[in-house]
Amino acid sequence: MKKPFQLFICLLLVSGMLALSGCVDDTPATSDTPDTSNINQSELQNDILYQVSTIDALLEGLYDGQLSMGELKEQGDLGLGTFDALDGEMIVIDGEVYQMKTDGYAYSVDDSVTTPFAAVTYFETDEAIVLNGPSNSSEVALLVGESLPSKNLMYAIRIDGTFEHMKVRSVPAQEEPYPLLVDVIAVEQAVFELENVEGSIVGFWLPYYVEGINVPGYHFHFIDTDREKGGHVLDYTILNGTVYIDQTAGFELSLPESAEFMDVDLLRDKGDELHTVEKDDE
Ligand SMILES: [Zn+2]
Numbered sequence: 059m060k061k062p063f064q065l066f067i068c069l070l071l072v073s074g075m076l077a078l079s080g081c082v083d084d085t086p087a088t089s090d091t092p093d094t095s096n097i098n099q100s101e102l103q104n105d106i107l108y109q110v111s112t113i114d115a116l117l118e119g120l121y122d123g124q125l126s127m128g129e130l131k132e133q134g135d136l137g138l139g140t141f142d143a144l145d146g147e148m149i150v151i152d153g154e155v156y157q158m159k160t161d162g163y164a165y166s167v168d169d170s171v172t173t174p175f176a177a178v179t180y181f182e183t184d185e186a187i188v189l190n191g192p193s194n195s196s197e198v199a200l201l202v203g204e205s206l207p208s209k210n211l212m213y214a215i216r217i218d219g220t221f222e223h224m225k226v227r228s229v230p231a232q233e234e235p236y237p238l239l240v241d242v243i244a245v246e247q248a249v250f251e252l253e254n255v256e257g258s259i260v261g262f263w264l265p266y267y268v269e270g271i272n273v274p275g276y277h278f279h280f281i282d283t284d285r286e287k288g289g290h291v292l293d294y295t296i297l298n299g300t301v302y303i304d305q306t307a308g309f310e311l312s313l314p315e316s317a318e319f320m321d322v323d324l325l326r327d328k329g330d331e332l333h334t335v336e337k338d339d340e
Contacts, residue, residue: 104180106308107212107262108133114270115319116140116175117328117335119236123172124314127155130176131169133310136214138261138279139176141167144242145231147290149279150178151216151260156281158288160230160248164281174314177262177272179214179306187301192222194295199276202263202301210265212306215278217259219299224252225338226280226289240331250289257282259291269329271311273336292338 110125123142130139135153140146146159148167156164157171187205189198198217206213227249229242261278268274281288313319 104182105306106133106310107177107179107214107306108310108312109177109272110139110173110312111175111314111319112271112311112324113175113273113332114324114328115314115322117239117331118322118324118326119232119238120314120316120318120322121174121232121236122316122318123174124316125173125176125312126169127167127171127173128169130173130178131155134178134180136181136216136260136304137176137178138277139173139178140229141231142172142174143231143233144174144229144236144239147226147228147279147288148173148176149260149281149288150176151258151281154285156285156288158226158228158279158281160228160246162226162228162248162250162287162289164285164288179304181214181216181302181304183302184305185303187303189217189219189296189299189301192295192297195291195293198296198301202303205303206263207305212265212268212309213263214304214306215259215261215263215276216302216304217278217296217299218257218302220254220256220297221252221280221294221299222254222297223293223295224255224257224280224291225293226250226252226287227292228289238331239335243335249292250287252282252287255282255287257288259294261291270324273332277336290336 121144137150139148146157149156155167157167158164227247259278259280264272266274278291280291
């Protein structure tokens with residue numbers, strides 16, 4: 059089978075130190091890896107946000123899967139993304155991958171299924187915030203934003219709780235020639251409103267300098283506790299719960315070397331399209 063990626067761009071942002079590493083392969087760091095710094099290697103290994111392709115490539119309609127779930131799960135146990143042909147919303151939680159389709163239901167995913175865009179990390183809580191009493195998504199966003207130590211690092215976030223209201227969406231599989239993501243969202247996204255549901259929000263807060271690569275600010279997916287329903291989060295109200303934050307100082311970006319990726323125009327400013335695709339404007 060063709061190796062999906064031959065090029066790895068590996069950028070490690072480590073505690074204010076900018077280190078451009080050599081290329082990293084899929085092999086986990088072992089104890090005989092030379093420790094050339096004062097950074098704990100196992101900590102560093104877990105402290106990496108690993109990403110497949112870029113959000114702008116997805117916005118341009120590059121929906122062909124590039125990396126299998128089996129391979130993705132080696133890079134982290136929490137995260138989000140989508141599937142080959144844009145077939146639903148992906149959530150990775152507790153090391154399991156779920157595919158949330160346009161029927162509103164979540165499905166287990168075979169390790170051979172591939173993704174055109176995903177981001178995962180090994181989640182380790184650095185900070186927890188208990189939410190007492192109802193809060194809407196803007197209030198939680200403000201509270202979490204104020205508690206982030208710096209807006210220049212990356213954070214994985216998990217919110218476990220009881221949600222009075224949860225508004226999610228999913229997208230259906232596309233056929234080639236693939237339309238732009240903004241057009242899929244405009245015509246085909248399926249929106250679901252869940253009431254009084256227990257579950258978990260999973261996602262990231264990323265700095266504004268990731269524009270074009272990932273989603274600046276918050277990007278969340280949701281799945282209920284029974285792992286039956288969920289999707290890309292558009293809005294919610296939480297009754298009570300806990301926000302867990304994992305500060306992530308490493309970033310590894312795996313770019314496809316497909317002809318489509320090599321030829322796609324990534325110069326076009328897609329900021330407005332990204333806002334339309336990710337946020338709830340109703
Ligand atoms: Zn999403």
